[in-house]
Amino acid sequence: MPELPEVEILVRHLRPLIHGKTVRGINVRRSKVLAPTSLRKFRQVLLGAKFTGLERRGKYLLFQLRAQAGSVTLLGHLGMTGRIYLARKSSPLPRHAAVVLDLGRKNFIYEDTRYFGRLTLDSSAVDKLGPEPLAGSFDRPAFAQALKRSRQAIKIKLLDQTLIAGVGNIYASEALYRAGVPPRLPAKKLTGAQITRLLQAIREVLIEAVECGSTLPLDFGGEKSDGLFYFGRAPEAAGNYAERLRVYGRAGRPCPVCGGLIKRFRQAARSTFYCPRCQRS
DNA sequence: AACGCCGCCTGATCGC
DNA sequence: TGCGATCAGGCGGCGT
Numbered sequence: 001m002p003e004l005p006e007v008e009i010l011v012r013h014l015r016p017l018i019h020g021k022t023v024r025g026i027n028v029r030r031s032k033v034l035a036p037t038s039l040r041k042f043r044q045v046l047l048g049a050k051f052t053g054l055e056r057r058g059k060y061l062l063f064q065l066r067a068q069a070g071s072v073t074l075l076g077h078l079g080m081t082g083r084i085y086l087a088r089k090s091s092p093l094p095r096h097a098a099v100v101l102d103l104g105r106k107n108f109i110y111e112d113t114r115y116f117g118r119l120t121l122d123s124s125a126v127d128k129l130g131p132e133p134l135a136g137s138f139d140r141p142a143f144a145q146a147l148k149r150s151r152q153a154i155k156i157k158l159l160d161q162t163l164i165a166g167v168g169n170i171y172a173s174e175a176l177y178r179a180g181v182p183p184r185l186p187a188k189k190l191t192g193a194q195i196t197r198l199l200q201a202i203r204e205v206l207i208e209a210v211e212c213g214s215t216l217p218l219d220f221g222g223e224k225s226d227g228l229f230y231f232g233r234a235p236e237a238a239g240n241y242a243e244r245l246r247v248y249g250r251a252g253r254p255c256p257v258c259g260g261l262i263k264r265f266r267q268a269a270r271s272t273f274y275c276p277r278c279q280r281s
Numbered sequence: 282a283a284c285g286c287c288g289c290c291t292g293a294t295c296g297c
Numbered sequence: 298t299g300c301g302a303t304c305a306g307g308c309g310g311c312g313t
Contacts, residue, residue, distance in 0.1 A: 001306070032289095059307085080306055081291080096291080114290040116307060125308095152284070161308085169306070268285080270306060 002078040003059060004133070004166025005209035010084065011056040017086055018051040018108065023065075025102030030115055033098045037121040045072055045121060046101070058129045058165030075123040079116030085109055129165040133202050144195050147187040154190060154198075155183035156268050167202060170248045171209070173273045175201040177247045182279040183272045189281070212244055247273040 002010070023046050031039045045067055052071075053064035061076035061084070076084060081096075086106040093100065094111045099119050101108035110119050131138050146163055147154070157163060158172040167175070176183050179201035181194050190198070246256050251264035255275040264273050 077307085079290090079308085112290090113292075114306090116290065150283075156284095159307085269287095271304095 001080050001168060001170070002082065003168035003171050003209075004056075004206055005171075005213050007056050007059050007061060007078065007166070008210050009213040010078075011054055011061055014061075014084065014086075015054040018054065018063075018103065020050065020052075021103040021108075022050045023047060023101050023108075024104055027100040027102070028098070029093075029100070030096075030098040030112075032115055033110070033112065033117060033119050035118070035120065042121060045069065046074070057126045058132070058161055059168065060123075060126055060129075062123065062126070072121065073123045075118065075120050075125065076110070077118045077125075079112055079114065079118070081114045082110065082112040082117035129161055130163045131165065133164050133166060133199075133206060138199070140195070140199060143199065144192070147190055147195065150187040152187055153184045153267060154181060154187050155272050157187045158202075159268075159270075164202065166206070169270050170245065171202070171205050173248045174205045174245060177201075177274055177279060178205060180279055182281055183267065183274050185281055194281075208244065247275060249273065 026043050026047055028034065028039055028042065034042050046065065049065040049067035049072065051063060052066050055062045055064070059077060061078075063074035063076065065072050065074060076082075078084070086103070087109050089102075089105075089107055091107075094109070096113045096115070097109055097111045098115060098117075099110040101110075110117075131142075143163065147157065150157060155172055155176060158167050158175065159169065173183070175198060179194065179197040181190065181198055185194075247262050250262045251273060253262055254260065255262055255278060258275065258277045260275055260277040262273055263276055264271055266272070
């Protein structure tokens with residue numbers, strides 16, 4: 001599923017492709033993904049608008065456009081299964097295409113199998129986000145204080161986007177493993193050393209994934225023959241990305257460090273993977 | 282205020 | 298073979 005690194009890669013890829021393009025037509029096939037923006041307003045604001053920039057914040061994509069009314073932000077979130085890419089107009093629309101923007105030579109496709117994602121003019125969600133884990137200005141004391149106030153398991157806290165923006169289920173397990181922190185440990189029980197290791201591990205995991213993911217367009221689709229950018233498909237299509245994961249999805253297989261078996265259990269209705277031997281307090 | 286839990290969605294997979 | 302049950306999970310909203 002798309003987390004910070006996947007969105008970062010997508011943003012870098014899309015930015016030059018959409019820059020300067022004008023929205024000439026709008027085809028909304030699932031108005032639910034626009035919420036809370038109405039279909040009428042979405043069309044009214046975006047028709048004729050021109051893409052001027054694209055940024056990432058957490059797992060969100062922030063498209064900047066110049067519209068009649070002035071500058072507007074189009075907020076994208078890929079949810080679990082969302083994808084955004086440019087496709088030839090002659091390409092058949094995918095089954096779950098939710099929004100199609102006519103950019104002239106190509107179509108901007110936002111598709112989402114489960115429709116958990118969003119493409120909306122309401123960008124208020126980003127105001128609630130915590131700091132960017134890769135920013136130099138990351139506030140460690142604030143992070144430590146937030147942990148001190150919570151009895152919740154650290155794994156669950158890492159998924160809280162108001163604490164750190166962009167960490168999802170996969171990288172939460174990976175970061176805890178690398179930091180040697182047990183996922184069930186209550187947040188307030190982490191020592192200063194563990195917090196330091198955890199923050200470092202989060203950065204490492206995310207940076208590594210971005211570097212790894214940056215090779216994705218070369219491995220499949222990308223700017224190749226069909227001009228599509230496929231993304232977040234089956235793990236085997238994701239090149240060496242999946243191989244880099246050390247615990248996620250590897251229950252019953254040996255820990256790369258100690259050789260013990262990786263365990264899986266459920267936390268807040270989500271899978272957590274860890275090494276019982278390497279992750280102890 | 283913090284926290285647990287549900288609903289939203291579809292497709293893959295499993296058991297009978 | 299067919300079909301219902303289960304699982305996958307980001308996140309908003311709601312109840313405690």
